[in-house]
Amino acid sequence: MANVPDELQYSEEHEWVSGELAADAVVTIGITEHAAEALGDIVYVELPEVGAAVSAGDVCGELESTKAVSELYCPVTGDVVAVNDELSDAPEAIGEDAYGEGWIFKVRLAEVPEGLLDSEAYAAITE
Amino acid sequence: MTTETLRSPLHDEHVALGATLVDFAGWEMPVRYTGDIAEHTAVRTAAGLFDLSHMGEISVRGADAEAFLDDALVGRMSAVKLWGAKYTMICAADGGVIDDLIVYRRDWDHFVIVANASNKDVVFAELTERVEGFDAEVEDISDQVALIAVQGPRAEAIVSRMTARGADDIEAMKYYSAANVMLAGGIHVFAARTGYTGEDGFELFVGADEAAAVWQLALAQGAADGLIPCGLSCRDTLRLEAGMPLYGNELSRARTPFDAGLGRVVVFGTEKNPRGDFVGRTALEAVRETWKAAEDTAAASSLSTLVGLVGDGRRAARAGYAVLDDAGEAVGEVTSGAPSPTLGKPIAMAYVPLALAAPGTEVGIDVRGRRETMTVTALPFYKRGA
Numbered sequence: 001m002a003n004v005p006d007e008l009q010y011s012e013e014h015e016w017v018s019g020e021l022a023a024d025a026v027v028t029i030g031i032t033e034h035a036a037e038a039l040g041d042i043v044y045v046e047l048p049e050v051g052a053a054v055s056a057g058d059v060c061g062e063l064e065s066t067k068a069v070s071e072l073y074c075p076v077t078g079d080v081v082a083v084n085d086e087l088s089d090a091p092e093a094i095g096e097d098a099y100g101e102g103w104i105f106k107v108r109l110a111e112v113p114e115g116l117l118d119s120e121a122y123a124a125i126t127e
Numbered sequence: 128m129t130t131e132t133l134r135s136p137l138h139d140e141h142v143a144l145g146a147t148l149v150d151f152a153g154w155e156m157p158v159r160y161t162g163d164i165a166e167h168t169a170v171r172t173a174a175g176l177f178d179l180s181h182m183g184e185i186s187v188r189g190a191d192a193e194a195f196l197d198d199a200l201v202g203r204m205s206a207v208k209l210w211g212a213k214y215t216m217i218c219a220a221d222g223g224v225i226d227d228l229i230v231y232r233r234d235w236d237h238f239v240i241v242a243n244a245s246n247k248d249v250v251f252a253e254l255t256e257r258v259e260g261f262d263a264e265v266e267d268i269s270d271q272v273a274l275i276a277v278q279g280p281r282a283e284a285i286v287s288r289m290t291a292r293g294a295d296d297i298e299a300m301k302y303y304s305a306a307n308v309m310l311a312g313g314i315h316v317f318a319a320r321t322g323y324t325g326e327d328g329f330e331l332f333v334g335a336d337e338a339a340a341v342w343q344l345a346l347a348q349g350a351a352d353g354l355i356p357c358g359l360s361c362r363d364t365l366r367l368e369a370g371m372p373l374y375g376n377e378l379s380r381a382r383t384p385f386d387a388g389l390g391r392v393v394v395f396g397t398e399k400n401p402r403g404d405f406v407g408r409t410a411l412e413a414v415r416e417t418w419k420a421a422e423d424t425a426a427a428s429s430l431s432t433l434v435g436l437v438g439d440g441r442r443a444a445r446a447g448y449a450v451l452d453d454a455g456e457a458v459g460e461v462t463s464g465a466p467s468p469t470l471g472k473p474i475a476m477a478y479v480p481l482a483l484a485a486p487g488t489e490v491g492i493d494v495r496g497r498r499e500t501m502t503v504t505a506l507p508f509y510k511r512g513a
Binding site (some may be wrong): 037038040041043044046062064065066067068069071095 | 147150159163164167192244280360361363364441442443465466468496
């Protein structure tokens with residue numbers, strides 16, 4: 001079974017969000033182990049652009065594996081303040097360490113996000 | 128039609144190995160065990176072990192078996208030698224492809240046909256209808272048979288060690304031939320030197336009750352050669368690199384073998400070696416003439432043909448994406464596509480108008496709203512060394 005850490009928040013589109021959920025706070029976003037396992041070996045990540053304004057539910061990037069391609073949804077609203085450039089050369093980090101080295105981007109929140117799931121609720125939808 | 132998910136006789140083996148299982152044509156099958164790229168690479172450089180028990184097996188026996196198959200299929204099965212194998216197709220009367228098949232001759236009056244899992248019921252129904260008037264019996268033996276493939280440059284060495292008598296029989300087997308082989312432990316298999324990976328390899332037909340023993344034997348004998356269990360995900364990238372068509376992607380009822388560049392599988396016969404009627408003959412003769420005529424007037428032709436595409440970018444074309452001409456008009460469709468693990472760049476197969484089918488031609492692909500450029504290239508993308 002894929003790991004679902006208790007301390008993170010989750011979207012129904014299989015992103016995780018780490019950090020304080022308050023306006024002006026910066027959160028880190030990636031995809032869950034469950035999503036990474038479903039995709040298989042990720043060979044290419046199209047990252048969002050630093051400085052871009054993003055809204056919850058927007059498509060802000062894509063993840064390509066040998067088997068499939070998956071859109072990356074932004075689970076929160078705000079501005080992209082950082083992206084994990086290491087993934088350009090080492091996209092496999094997402095599969096190897098989805099909640100650590102495989103983080104994808106950071107957003108400064110414009111508002112408190114709504115509709116995120118706690119680990120228990122997220123684990124329930126992946127069963 | 129049943130909606131119950133089918134399980135391979137090797138299901139427990141897959142669970143024990145920690146495979147990721149997915150629904151595939153109504154079967155719960157392993158999509159991967161460790162990782163798609165590691166499995167793909169193992170088959171290219173060492174060996175991989177596949178469970179193909181979802182494939183359909185249909186037995187044809189009887190005095191008229193070869194005459195029946197000559198009538199029912201587009202290839203000439205009467206020309207297949209004892210213990211030979213032949214890639215062929217079953218077509219509808221209008222020339223559309225019902226399925227692509229491998230036919231094995233097990234005896235002078237006994238053939239085994241391997242059909243795609245998703246088409247097995249349709250193929251069985253067609254053959255059952257077409258056999259009327261022939262002294263032959265068509266039987267669906269899929270439930271009794273497990274199919275285990277050992278594929279890769281080390282396959283010969285591994286399968287040799289799996290046999291009870293040693294290497295001789297296996298080494299002597301030519302590509303696209305088969306033999307009855309007794310494995311260690313006295314397990315009888317029908318071993319064919321065939322595959323769907325672009326590598327040398329063997330496909331072992333074994334009774335469902337002995338499948339687990341053969342699977343474990345292959346893992347035990349293959350480990351030293353780098354054999355690992357491989358899922359259906361890498362099977363798809365392996366066959367794509369090898370330029371092999373997949374039914375439902377490159378092949379369909381709406382396409383003839385000629386459209387797919389596989390007109391050679393349709394045998395019309397020659398003056399010296401004539402062939403009688405077969406289902407689809409009249410339609411396919413007309414299709415052949417159309418294609419002959421188009422060779423001279425490719426630029427003006429409205430025909431589309433299957434081509435290989437290679438991209439320089441990183442975003443891969445996927446099945447269903449539109450092929451664009453210079454004006455941005457959709458003129459064709461991608462049938463399969465993936466980042467090639469061996470080539471390190473995106474590859475695809477697509478139907479394009481003949482005017483765009485020459486190797487070196489650049490075409491656009493609509494990759495989720497953005498145009499990516501790919502170049503037409505000769506198939507296959509990958510060919511194993513001699």
